[in-house]
Amino acid sequence: MTLPRSATISEPVFTPENEEEAAALVAACAAASRPLAIRGGGTKAAVGRPVNAEATLSTQAFTGITLYEPAELVIAARAGTPLAEIERTLADRGQMLPFEPADARVLLGSQGEATVGGLAATNLSGPRRIMAGACRDAMIGVRFVNGRGEVVKSGGRVMKNVTGLDLVKLAAGSWGTLGLLTEVTFKVQPKAERSATLVIDGLDDTRGIDALNAALGSPFEITGAAHLPAGLAGERARTILRIEGFSPSVDYRVGELRHLLAAYGPAERIVDAAEARRLWQDVRDARFLAEPREHAVWRLSTMPTAGPRIVAAVAGLGDVRFFYDWGGGLVWLSVPAEGDCGAATIREALAPHGGHATLWRAPADVRAAVQPFQPLAEPLMRVSEGVKRAVDPAGIFEPGRMYAGI
Amino acid sequence: MVLSRARREDAVTTIAFPAPDAAVLGRREAIIAGLARLLPAEAVITSEDERRAFETDALTAYRQMPLAVVLPSTTEEVAAVLRFCHAEGVKVVPRGAGTSLAGGAIPQEDAVVLGVAKMNRVIDIDFVNRTARVQAGITNLAISQAVAHEGFFYAPDPSSQLACTIAGNIAMNSGGAHCLKYGVTTNNLLGVTMVLLDGTVIEIGGAHLDAPGYDMLGLVCGSEGQLGVITEATVRILRQAEGARPALMGFDSVETAGACVAAIIGAGIIPVALEFMDRPAIKVCEAFAHAGYPLDVEALLIIEVEGSEAEIEDALRRIVAIAERFSPKALRVSRSEAESAAIWKGRKSAFGAMGRIADYLCMDGTIPTGQLPHVLKRISEICTGYGLGVANIFHAGDGNLHPLVLYDINKPGELEKAEAAGADILKLCVEVGGCLTGEHGVGIEKRDLMRHQYSEVDLVQQMRIRGVFDPAWLLNPAKVFPLDGRVVQ
Numbered sequence: 001m002t003l004p005r006s007a008t009i010s011e012p013v014f015t016p017e018n019e020e021e022a023a024a025l026v027a028a029c030a031a032a033s034r035p036l037a038i039r040g041g042g043t044k045a046a047v048g049r050p051v052n053a054e055a056t057l058s059t060q061a062f063t064g065i066t067l068y069e070p071a072e073l074v075i076a077a078r079a080g081t082p083l084a085e086i087e088r089t090l091a092d093r094g095q096m097l098p099f100e101p102a103d104a105r106v107l108l109g110s111q112g113e114a115t116v117g118g119l120a121a122t123n124l125s126g127p128r129r130i131m132a133g134a135c136r137d138a139m140i141g142v143r144f145v146n147g148r149g150e151v152v153k154s155g156g157r158v159m160k161n162v163t164g165l166d167l168v169k170l171a172a173g174s175w176g177t178l179g180l181l182t183e184v185t186f187k188v189q190p191k192a193e194r195s196a197t198l199v200i201d202g203l204d205d206t207r208g209i210d211a212l213n214a215a216l217g218s219p220f221e222i223t224g225a226a227h228l229p230a231g232l233a234g235e236r237a238r239t240i241l242r243i244e245g246f247s248p249s250v251d252y253r254v255g256e257l258r259h260l261l262a263a264y265g266p267a268e269r270i271v272d273a274a275e276a277r278r279l280w281q282d283v284r285d286a287r288f289l290a291e292p293r294e295h296a297v298w299r300l301s302t303m304p305t306a307g308p309r310i311v312a313a314v315a316g317l318g319d320v321r322f323f324y325d326w327g328g329g330l331v332w333l334s335v336p337a338e339g340d341c342g343a344a345t346i347r348e349a350l351a352p353h354g355g356h357a358t359l360w361r362a363p364a365d366v367r368a369a370v371q372p373f374q375p376l377a378e379p380l381m382r383v384s385e386g387v388k389r390a391v392d393p394a395g396i397f398e399p400g401r402m403y404a405g406i
Numbered sequence: 407m408v409l410s411r412a413r414r415e416d417a418v419t420t421i422a423f424p425a426p427d428a429a430v431l432g433r434r435e436a437i438i439a440g441l442a443r444l445l446p447a448e449a450v451i452t453s454e455d456e457r458r459a460f461e462t463d464a465l466t467a468y469r470q471m472p473l474a475v476v477l478p479s480t481t482e483e484v485a486a487v488l489r490f491c492h493a494e495g496v497k498v499v500p501r502g503a504g505t506s507l508a509g510g511a512i513p514q515e516d517a518v519v520l521g522v523a524k525m526n527r528v529i530d531i532d533f534v535n536r537t538a539r540v541q542a543g544i545t546n547l548a549i550s551q552a553v554a555h556e557g558f559f560y561a562p563d564p565s566s567q568l569a570c571t572i573a574g575n576i577a578m579n580s581g582g583a584h585c586l587k588y589g590v591t592t593n594n595l596l597g598v599t600m601v602l603l604d605g606t607v608i609e610i611g612g613a614h615l616d617a618p619g620y621d622m623l624g625l626v627c628g629s630e631g632q633l634g635v636i637t638e639a640t641v642r643i644l645r646q647a648e649g650a651r652p653a654l655m656g657f658d659s660v661e662t663a664g665a666c667v668a669a670i671i672g673a674g675i676i677p678v679a680l681e682f683m684d685r686p687a688i689k690v691c692e693a694f695a696h697a698g699y700p701l702d703v704e705a706l707l708i709i710e711v712e713g714s715e716a717e718i719e720d721a722l723r724r725i726v727a728i729a730e731r732f733s734p735k736a737l738r739v740s741r742s743e744a745e746s747a748a749i750w751k752g753r754k755s756a757f758g759a760m761g762r763i764a765d766y767l768c769m770d771g772t773i774p775t776g777q778l779p780h781v782l783k784r785i786s787e788i789c790t791g792y793g794l795g796v797a798n799i800f801h802a803g804d805g806n807l808h809p810l811v812l813y814d815i816n817k818p819g820e821l822e823k824a825e826a827a828g829a830d831i832l833k834l835c836v837e838v839g840g841c842l843t844g845e846h847g848v849g850i851e852k853r854d855l856m857r858h859q860y861s862e863v864d865l866v867q868q869m870r871i872r873g874v875f876d877p878a879w880l881l882n883p884a885k886v887f888p889l890d891g892r893v894v895q
Contacts, residue, residue, distance in 0.1 A: 071668035072775050072805070094674055123616070134616055136624060137593045150863045158772040159804040160590065160844035162579045162628045163852070163859055164886065165868040169592065169624020178620075190674030213534050219557070219645045219713075246724070249717040256714075303535045303613045329535075329615055356618035374618035379608045384620050386874030391867065402619065 013039070013056045019143070019151050019182045025057065026180060027149025030394040038176035038398060040080060040115030044104045044122055048175055048372050048401045050364045059117050062182055065089060067157060074157050076141065076185035079117025086116060090188055098189040099135045100126030106285035107297060108361055117181040123173030126284035127224040127242070130216065130326045132189060136172035141185030144171055144178070147392025157185050170387070176398040177406055178391045192244035196254050197224070197276040198267040200239040205229060205308035208239040209328035211264040213304055215241050216327045218260055220253040225327040226283045232323055233279070233288055239264070242280060288323055289334040295321070296341035296362040297334050302355030304328035313349035317342045329355075337362055343370040373402050381405075420825050421509075421850050423470060423884055426516035430473070430496055437496055438474050441518070444486040449524070451475035460501065460519045464566070465509035465851060467821065472499065472513035477521045481599055481607060481637040484520065488635065489605030491518055497880045498603070500631035502543065502574030505566040507768060508849030510578060510630050514884055520635060522573045528552045529638065537596060537613045538643050542573035542636045546580075549641065558643045561588035564845070565754070573636045579628030581845035586803035587678045587712075588644070590845065592627035597640035600626060600633070603876050613640055625871070630847055631882040633875040647712035650678060652749050653722055655729050656703030656736035660684065661779045663705035666732040667802045668776070670709070670725055677725070679710040680803035681753055684782060687760070687797040687810070694759030697752030698745075700736035707802065708753055756799050757810070764795070764812040767824045771835030772844035775805045781838060785809050788830045792823040806844035807835065833858050848886045856888055865891060 016022035029036055037053035039045065040060075059080035067076040070093045077086055083101060090096050101119050104110065120142065125134040132138075141155035154167035171181060200211055208227035215222050224242030228234075243253045258267045270276040282288060289297050302310060307328035314320060314333065321334040335342040341362050350357050356374035359367060376384060381403070388395070388406040400406075430437070441450050451457060452474050461469045473496070478484045491498050497517035504511045513519050525541035526548070532538070533556050540549055546567040549560040563582035564570055570580070576598065581590040588594070597611030610626065611617035626633055657663040667680060683691065683699075683706045692699040699706055711721040722739050729737060740746040760766055773781050782798060789796040795812040811827050813820040832842045832852060836859045842852045856865060869887055873879070879892055 069774065069776065071672050073671060074774075123621070125616075129615065133589060133593050136616075136621055137589060146867060150867070152864055152867045153861070154864065154868075156839070156841055158774060158840045158844070160581055160585065160772045160801070160806045161841045162581075162590075162845060162847050163841045163843050164848065164856065164865070165871060166579070166592070166624055166628050167868065167871070169621040169627070170871075172621055172624070173616075174620055190671070190676065193674065213536075217533060217536060217558075217645055219648050246717075246720060248720045249713060252714055252716055301614045301616050303532070303537070305534055326615060354612035355614040356616075358618075376619045377609065379602075379606045380610065380619065380622065383602075383608065383622065383874060387620055387625075387871055390870040390874050 013058050015058045015061050017061050019145065022057065022180055022182065023145045023149045023151055026145050026147065026396070029055065029396050030147055030149060033394050034396060035399045036396050038180055040118035041082070041112035043110045043112050043114045044108065044118060046108055046110060047122070047360060048367065050368050051398050051401050053398070057180055059115060059180070066183060067185070070095060073159070073188050074140070074185060075188055076157060076183060077116045078183050079115060079181045081116045083114040083116060083119055091191070094191050095188045096191050097186060098128060098132035098138050100128040100284055101135065102126050102284045102286070106287050107290055109293060116184050120172055120181055120184045121174060121176050127226060127280055127325050130225060131221065131223045136169050138187045139168050139172050139184060140187050142168050142171045142181055143183040145180040145182060147179065147394055147396055151182070155185065159187055175401050177388060177401050179397055194247045194250045195242060195244045195273070195276065196250050197270040197279065198241045198243070198254060198257060199270060200261065200265050200267050202236045203239050203264060204237065205311065205324070207264060208237060209304060209308055209324060211239050211261050212241065212327040214261060215257055218257065220257055221245070224280055224283070225325070227324040227328065228288065229323060232321065233282070240279065283325055286332045289321055289332055294337055295334040296337040296366065297332065297360045298342070298346055298357050299360045300331040300333065300346070300350060300355060300357045302329060302331065302350060302353050306353035306355070307331045310349045310353065314342060314345050317345055337366065340370045341366050371403070376403070420822060421468065421854065422889065423514060424889055426514060430516040434473055437494060440490055440494065441474060441476055441487065444490060445476055445478060445483055449477045449479065449483070451477065460504065460513060460521070463504040463506040463509060463511040465507060465512065465849065468509055468512050468850065470513045470515055472517055472519040473515065475519040475521060477524045479524045481601060484601045484635050484637050485605040485607055487518070487520060488601055488603050491880065492603045492605065492878065495878065495880070497883055499882050500573070500577070500635045502571030502577070503545065503569045505570040505574065506578065506847065506849055507770070508843065508847045508851040510847050510849035510885060511574070512850060522571065522635070522637065525637060532613065533558065535613060536643050537640055539613070539638065539640045540572060542576070542639055543571050546570050546572060546575055553643050557646050559646050560641055561594050561644055562591050565757070572639050572641070576627055576636050576639060577629065577631045578845070578847035581806065583679050583681065583801065586680060586801070587676055592624055594642045595623060595627060595639060596642060598623065598626060598636050599638040600636050602634045603878070603881055608634070611640065628847070630849065630886050632872050632886060633881070648714045649718060650710055650712045651718050651722065651740050651746055652708050652710040653725060653739045654699070654736070654749050655707045655709070655734045656700040657705045657732065658703060658735050660705045660782050662732050663707055664775065664778045666707065666729055669728050669731070671803065673724065673728055675721065675724060677709045677803065678712045679708065680801070681708040682706070682800035682802040683753070683756070684798040686795065687756060687799055690759050690763060690797065691752040691756050694762065695748065695752040695755050697748045699752055703735050708749060760797060760810050765815045766810040766812045767828045769809045769811065769828050769831050770843050770846040771807050771832050771840055772805045773807055773835050773838050773840035775802065777838040781807065781834060784834050785831055788834070789827050792827045794820070794824055794827055805840060829855060850885055853886055854888060856886070
């Protein structure tokens with residue numbers, strides 16, 4: 001591939017064939033101060049502030065699993081590798097990504113195939129995050145092209161590594177603003193032999209969250225803890241818990257949990273495994289809030305017991321729909337897409353408890369006008385700007401996607 | 407590296423320190439007077455006798471007398487000290503309990519040591535939301551003790567946990583024997599209060615999962631005190647398992663033990679601990695702890711599982727069934743608390759037991775676990791080549807290897823040979839796809855080996871980011887990055 005000249009650089013999409021080409025392309029864009037959008041499968045392209053890019057850098061040609069050692073619980077793949085391919089490959093050996101990545105298309109109504117790079121860059125984790133850690137916790141190595149057009153590696157293929165600054169974590173959830181990821185290495189986990197889901201019916205939000213946290217504070221290793229209010233996934237509220245492991249252990253823990261949670265009502269086990277799997281997929285993908293399409297959707301992370309109080313405090317926004325994951329600590333909110341889509345109200349409600357609110361789905365003009373990512377305090381913002389400059393001095397990668405100025 | 411037994415005052419070791427800044431040394435009295443204006447009298451340590459307690463850490467071959475030592479009690483005092491040192495151009499070496507095996511807390515003659523040990527309170531415990539807010543000078547074990555009455559614990563458990571502080575754990579991203587299941591510090595940390603060199607106080611994260619914006623928490627974890635001084639932390643606390651029990655198995659070759667570990671993990675079993683010892687380590691540990699270790703084997707595995715009695719029985723039955731396919735020469739499942747304690751006593755006393763028979767350097771590389779037989783063979787050849795013995799302790803589940811390079815400090819030149827052997831071993835770890843340090847950190851010990859793991863581009867990128875937090879390069883400056891590598895933005 002030849003180096004683009006200024007006339008061709010504004011072409012919509014570049015698809016470098018390898019790291020070297022990508023690096024040369026980035027160096028040329030940096031020299032010309034041409035802002036770049038980075039695109040994997042494009043499934044989460046509508047999250048964050050709209051970016052005025054003059055070209056798009058696609059990872060579509062960086063594909064393939066570069067390393068998979070099941071006995072070492074490690075897999076590495078080029079950034080454009082479809083997530084589905086990773087999941088299939090792992091499943092063939094009875095393994096999985098620990099953090100249960102969501103299918104963002106459900107909520108965002110997007111098309112395309114999610115990629116490894118997009119997953120890493122958005123640090124997207126599902127229900128199992130409470131037990132197994134986030135996407136960033138499973139990431140143990142990255143290669144990326146920085147804003148100088150240099151190929152940088154950090155971390156590696158081993159699970160324990162404290163050699164130098166951990167740029168792997170910095171890359172996780174940076175939404176493309178710190179560089180073009182070219183390869184990501186993940187720690188993986190065995191798939192559990194069995195999974196059981198317990199449901200307690202009819203609890204209000206506070207009682208439901210209390211029940212979840214009683215379970216999470218037990219020794220019985222909960223891998224999913226969600227509360228679905230009445231009217232969302234059935235007429236009655238459902239408080240759901242997932243227990244995974246070897247069969248005798250699952251049976252034992254189910255028994256103990258029923259006993260522990262007796263005060264909250266009978267905990268019924270979902271008998272149909274496929275039904276239970278679909279339910280957790282819906283929680284993972286926030287399918288309950290996919291409709292109405294015209295609503296804005298927020299994703300809040302806070303301390304678990306604060307969830308119901310925050311929801312109560314934003315009731316004034318009108319037709320508010322919501323549910324809780326992570327024992328109440330992850331609140332998904334759907335609100336009418338009017339004005340600031342509830343930004344001020346939601347962040348005010350969140351403030352006393354700590355945490356962050358991300359506007360996950362909204363019209364582009366709203367995402368341009370309000371801060372879709374939680375605003376940072378001035379000193380933290382200043383340091384973030386410094387980090388951006390240290391990695392991308394010309395500010396060419398997804399400028400403003402997360403915050404104005406980075 | 408651990409240096410044990412004797413202390414040799416005249417040790418000539420190979421890791422260099424930069425020459426102290428004469429101008430700063432010349433202003434010592436004025437600098438001390440300035441610090442005395444910011445802190446109570448007892449928090450500023452200046453006498454030679456008292457400073458001597460801070461001249462090294464657990465890498466005791468290296469000693470540097472600091473200019474002064476300050477022991478602030480609040481975030482505000484830390485900020486005042488840093489602001490002052492920044493303005494005066496004085497280097498600062500942050501210190502927790504001084505248990506770094508990599509020399510991460512070793513001072514410099516022209517530096518002020520900033521110890522956080524006085525800030526050791528638990529600020530808040532929230533059992534329902536499963537978090538604890540602590541001051542950064544609290545010891546690792548004290549956090550677990552503070553939550554134990556409700557059956558909770560703080561998961562990362564470095565072997566120095568009785569003494570080491572959470573500040574130091576964050577600086578080094580410390581691990582422990584149980585991190586195969588529970589992760590290391592970075593996986594259990596939710597928030598910090600950190601003071602930058604210019605005195606700015608920043609709050610990162612909090613009592614919730616994931617932090618907004620860039621993952622600064624991830625960046626700070628393992629940054630070895632070069633980005634700022636941590637004064638408070640919010641950590642996850644977990645409910646303890648109902649019980650835990652180990653099994654012990656011996657094999658007649660390293661390869662077979664390694665294959666057995668791979669088969670266990672391949673069967674979907676993640677034990678809470680999976681420890682490996684080679685023949686020299688077994689012999690010394692058994693002589694010390696009388697744990698009932700088999701002495702006629704080349705490799706010993708200690709595999710521990712957690713849960714209720716029934717769950718433990720089931721998991722151990724699965725593990726034993728797998729192990730039997732590899733014809734173990736010894737196989738024993740612990741049947742009592744006393745037996746479990748004895749099995750662990752041998753492993754946990756390994757470093758101490760080894761220290762009774764020889765001086766040693768404790769290395770800390772990580773390797774892809776499949777490389778174990780090759781790596782152990784090469785380690786043996788490397789050490790033999792230097793005329794030294796070696797014993798290996800290995801966290802077999804995650805590939806973190808601790809070769810103990812044995813030498814005699816009273817034989818001139820042996821320490822230097824041991825250092826050279828250690829360096830060769832770490833280069834080998836990198837060569838097979840691993841890294842220089844799995845849980846101890848770079849400090850000064852591995853600083854000059856960094857170019858073996860990272861390209862110049864990789865290192866410069868790291869240094870540019872470090873420079874955002876500390877442009878004047880005053881925070882723990884002689885550590886982690888090669889001395890000739892400093893990058894100015």
